[in-house]
Amino acid sequence: MARTLPVGGAIAISVFLIASIVTLLNSVDDSILVNYGFLRHFSALTAQFETEPDPATVKAARQAAKPQKVIDSVPYFTTIKTVFGQMPVPIYGVDASDGQELARLTGNRLVAGRWPTPNEPELVLSRSWANNKQAKIGDEIELKHERLPALEQKQKLVGILEGGKNLAITDRSYVLLEMPAAVVRTSLLFVPRSPSQLTEMNNAINQTLKAYSPEHNAYTQLYTYEKLVQELRRTLGFLYTFLAVADALVIGAVALLSGFLANIYFEQRLPEFGLLSAFGFRREKLARRLAIESGALVTIGWLAGLGLTALVFALLDYFYMKPNGLVLASMSRMALVYTLPAPIIVGAASLGTVLLRLYRLDPIEIMERR
Amino acid sequence: MSLRADRLTLTFSTPRATTFAVREVSLNIGEREFAGIMGPSGSGKTSLLHLLSGLRTATSGKVYLGDWEYSGASPTRQLDIRREQFGFIFQQPFLIPYLHVLENVLVPVETPGPSDIEHAMELLEELGIADLAHKFPNECSGGERVRAAMARGLVHRPRYLFVDEPTASLDSATGNRVMAVLQRQLNHGMLLVVTHDPEMLENANVIFRMRDGVLCDTVRGKD
Numbered sequence: 001m002a003r004t005l006p007v008g009g010a011i012a013i014s015v016f017l018i019a020s021i022v023t024l025l026n027s028v029d030d031s032i033l034v035n036y037g038f039l040r041h042f043s044a045l046t047a048q049f050e051t052e053p054d055p056a057t058v059k060a061a062r063q064a065a066k067p068q069k070v071i072d073s074v075p076y077f078t079t080i081k082t083v084f085g086q087m088p089v090p091i092y093g094v095d096a097s098d099g100q101e102l103a104r105l106t107g108n109r110l111v112a113g114r115w116p117t118p119n120e121p122e123l124v125l126s127r128s129w130a131n132n133k134q135a136k137i138g139d140e141i142e143l144k145h146e147r148l149p150a151l152e153q154k155q156k157l158v159g160i161l162e163g164g165k166n167l168a169i170t171d172r173s174y175v176l177l178e179m180p181a182a183v184v185r186t187s188l189l190f191v192p193r194s195p196s197q198l199t200e201m202n203n204a205i206n207q208t209l210k211a212y213s214p215e216h217n218a219y220t221q222l223y224t225y226e227k228l229v230q231e232l233r234r235t236l237g238f239l240y241t242f243l244a245v246a247d248a249l250v251i252g253a254v255a256l257l258s259g260f261l262a263n264i265y266f267e268q269r270l271p272e273f274g275l276l277s278a279f280g281f282r283r284e285k286l287a288r289r290l291a292i293e294s295g296a297l298v299t300i301g302w303l304a305g306l307g308l309t310a311l312v313f314a315l316l317d318y319f320y321m322k323p324n325g326l327v328l329a330s331m332s333r334m335a336l337v338y339t340l341p342a343p344i345i346v347g348a349a350s351l352g353t354v355l356l357r358l359y360r361l362d363p364i365e366i367m368e369r370r
Numbered sequence: 371m372s373l374r375a376d377r378l379t380l381t382f383s384t385p386r387a388t389t390f391a392v393r394e395v396s397l398n399i400g401e402r403e404f405a406g407i408m409g410p411s412g413s414g415k416t417s418l419l420h421l422l423s424g425l426r427t428a429t430s431g432k433v434y435l436g437d438w439e440y441s442g443a444s445p446t447r448q449l450d451i452r453r454e455q456f457g458f459i460f461q462q463p464f465l466i467p468y469l470h471v472l473e474n475v476l477v478p479v480e481t482p483g484p485s486d487i488e489h490a491m492e493l494l495e496e497l498g499i500a501d502l503a504h505k506f507p508n509e510c511s512g513g514e515r516v517r518a519a520m521a522r523g524l525v526h527r528p529r530y531l532f533v534d535e536p537t538a539s540l541d542s543a544t545g546n547r548v549m550a551v552l553q554r555q556l557n558h559g560m561l562l563v564v565t566h567d568p569e570m571l572e573n574a575n576v577i578f579r580m581r582d583g584v585l586c587d588t589v590r591g592k593d
Contacts, residue, residue: 275464278425279478280453282446364425 007261008301011346014254015305015339016312018247019331022338023313024083025239026329031082032232034327035089035129037165039225041105041195042071043202044090045188048219052186057220060212061190065204071098071189074175076150078143078168080132081326091123091143091168092189093175099124105191107164113137114159116171121151121178123170124159132325151178190222199226243338251341258346263353273358274366287355294351298343305339306331371436373399373530373560378421378431380414380583391417393583394431399576404553404561406571409580415564416461416534418580422562423456423532424448435530453478457528457555461535463519465507472503475521486525493521496551498544513540520548529559536563537570545570 045061047053062070074093079086094102099115108126116122123143125135135141140154161167176184192201202224209220273286310331321328380392392414399405407415420426422433424440433441440451457478465474475490476482482490494500497517502510510518516539523531533552537545549570555561563570571577579587 271464272466275466276477278452278458278460280449280451280456282449364420 004265004297007258007265007346007350008297008304010254010258010261011298011301011343012305012308014250014342014346015302016308018250018339018342019306019309019335020312021243021246022335023309023329023331025236025243026332026334027083027327028239029232029236030329031084031087031327032228035080035082035087035166036225036228038102038106038167039223039228040198041107041165042102042189042191043198043205043225044073044075044223045190045205046075046185046221046223048185048221050219051181051184053188053220057208057212058188061205061208064208065190065201066193067190067201068193069101069191071102071191072172073098073187073189074172074179074184075187076143076175076179078141078150080129081324083326083328089129089166089168090187091170092187093170093172094189095172099169099171102169102189103161103164103167106167108161108167109163110159111162112160113157116158116169116174118171119174119177120171121153121155121174122158123155123168124161125157125168126161126164126166128166128325129168130157130160130325131323134324151175153178198224202226247338247341251345254342255345255349258350261350263357270361270366273361274363277361278363283358283361287358290354290358291351294347294354298347298350301346302339302343305342306336309335371438371529372401372434373422373562374434375418375422376432376434378418378433379429380417380421380426381429390583392421392428395580395583395585396431397578397585397588399560399562401560402556403575404556404573405563406574406577407562407564407580408566408568408571408577411566413580414583415580417583418578419532419534419562419564423458423530424452425458453480454526455529455559457523457526457531459520459523459531459533459536461538463507463515465515465518465522467507470504470506471499471510471518474507474518475525477522478526489527490521490525493524493551494518496547497521498547513544516540517544517548520551524551524555527558528555531555531559531561533561533563535565537565537567549573 045053045058071094075090076093077088077090079088092102096115096118103110110124111127113124115124125133130136133141135157137157137160140156142154144150144152155170190201190205192198202222205222209222276286277283313328313331317328320326375395375397378392378395379390382389382391395418407418409415417426421428424433428441432439435451440448443451465471466477469477471494472487472490475494476486479486491500491503494503497520499510499514499517502514502518507515507518516536520536523533531552536552537548540548552561552563553573563574565571574591576591577589578585579589
């Protein structure tokens with residue numbers, strides 16, 4: 001048992017290393033997808049250089065997409081901390097009844113405090129974003145953003161949302177009052193009749209944007225969850241290529257190391273195999289026994305590595321990430337897939353060296369060596 | 371079945387010379403005979419035992435089990451015979467360190483059943499180490515390990531038992547006890563012992579004397 005520890009430990013550590021890298025990289029994806037998860041319930045139509053999208057286009061889009069509802073909002077931006085740095089998220093300035101509707105749509109309920117008072121610098125935040133900003137009810141929060149439309153004034157946190165997607169809601173009339181007119185951008189939130197019709201609704205709106213009055217709509221964008229995912233995949237594609245290379249290097253190094261360790265381990269067991277061979281046990285049988293032992297060893301090493309990663313990340317999530325409103329990816333299938341080559345290659349390399357020696361084994365030579 | 375060697379020769383060649391470890395040895399050991407091979411160190415006793423048991427392939431010559439040419443059989447057939455019908459007790463015990471004594475004794479049995487375990491315990495009892503059955507080799511003395519290795523050589527009731535210097539590391543009382551256990555092997559088949567010690571071969575039916583790889587004398591004793 002003690003002699004298998006170096007090989008098993010090397011596998012466990014390499015799996016831990018790879019799974020950690022993958023999990024941290026997944027956390028980049030997840031930070032974006034979780035914090036923009038509200039786009040799974042509605043899509044936002046915004047004109048980048050106009051106060052509002054072309055009314056004729058909007059009318060055509062409404063007719064084509066047949067949304068359940070279109071909510072008028074004036075968003076502005078703030079930043080939250082993530083594993084890859086600061087990330088902008090919108091705070092939707094909406095009418096009081098629309099605010100409650102948005103919260104309901106995104107699976108949220110107000111668990112503490114109250115809704116913002118019209119014309120007052122107040123907002124409600126999801127628990128996670130409030131934690132991220134280290135804010136509690138009654139605190140005045142700095143929400144400035146340097147490059148995106150933002151408010152100069154601090155706003156008071158008056159309510160906490162919980163149970164659904166992350167969301168920030170403020171009063172539309174207050175935003176229109178305080179935000180310089182030049183940067184006001186009305187965003188129309190298209191709500192589908194049911195979540196399953198979101199894609200169909202988005203396609204209809206995009207077709208309308210393409211077909212209807214292109215000169216007006218060159219800078220009109222429909223922000224959708226699908227587009228967010230596509231852009232993420234494009235942006236992070238290089239990172240994953242880099243990860244695959246890093247993975248290969250780590251596995252190569254560990255396989256080499258494990259090959260050496262396996263050789264030392266086998267050297268210690270030569271008398272045992274020599275004895276069994278002398279007793280008439282076929283080499284195929286010894287090889288099968290070695291393959292089973294190696295298989296068990298790498299599997300245990302792999303599981304130990306995964307268990308260690310899961311434990312370390314669960315502790316990190318519980319004690320640091322969650323209390324700070326930071327998103328940490330749970331160990332995904334992708335992490336499992338990236339770690340799989342480690343036990344397979346290490347197992348094959350170790351077993352290969354060992355089997356080669358086994359087939360050249362002369363029991364008498366081993367016994368007389370003593 | 372008898373064990374017979376016909377002009378067995380084993381050589382080791384280097385670019386400069388060829389050395390004969392065993393040279394043109396012919397012998398015959400009957401089915402339930404106790405045979406001994408004696409001779410000074412380097413005389414080729416152990417090499418002859420390896421050739422007779424198939425652990426080493428002869429440069430020339432043949433080994434027969436009864437009338438069947440064992441040395442001409444396929445390697446896998448030889449392995450099967452070795453596993454099923456041969457028992458070995460080497461100079462060193464070679465116990466597997468992570469198995470306890472009883473498990474070590476049962477190593478030659480492919481799938482040990484209750485009767486095998488019972489037989490293994492009987493052997494340990496006869497050899498005076500039954501209380502060590504569940505101890506690991508590193509918890510046993512050198513002599514106890516040798517006795518455990520003896521039980522391992524006997525546990526599957528081999529028809530041919532090959533023993534190399536069995537009592538080298540035992541005191542005389544234990545050595546005698548061990549020899550008594552070994553001789554009970556004759557109930558199952560043949561016993562071939564390589565030794566320096568003539569006392570061990572007091573009850574042998576036949577003694578072969580080796581010198582410089584050559585069988586120089588055969589002494590027939592009790593029948």
